[in-house]
Amino acid sequence: MNKRVKWSVFAVVVVLFGFAGYQLSAAGRYANQMQAKYDSEVLLYSASWCSVCASARRYFARNDIDYVEIDVETDTSNNDEFRQLGGLGVPLIVVKGKVMRGFEPNRISEWVSEPN
Template structure:
């Protein structure tokens, strides 16, 4: 009886893990990637490190949404580290969109700033 209960719990946990792993697929269906490739703007700047998981997620988000960006690794470039520090640093990723800062992984704020830029410059953003 105890082994059946343990097996049931393991199956529930396993099911939850599988369900959680599919959340990104559901998110892509509910919120399909945008295409910012036609928007003319200064590239978004990503201050990052090579080991940062959220930096990797940010890169994937930029690529999936065709956001033009440049990346500076603050551990490999003294100039990048100085710029990062001048912006207040405080953790990575640090993203600069049209002179507005996004601290941490926050894709909705990046999209908001790009949409505001598109509206300000009267450009369509798809």
């Protein structure tokens, strides 16, 4: 591969990583705004039919974790929030400004126990 192609590929990779980093930080800022709106450190964006969402609910109850559940099907503004956070599927969980797509109990435990 010649030098020009290598530098072009390198430049594209740098731009893509920069954009991904920007998107992650934007989602984090928006996550903090949503937590302030709902006055909760833990948000669960869910749907009534979602079995993984039900598992998350049970986990929160079993571990005494206060959370606010936001149904993305019933209100278009909820769906807009969900998309702003990068939601593609449910559940989408926000813990202390961090966004989780899906449900990972061990990671939630870590995030919840971190100091603010």
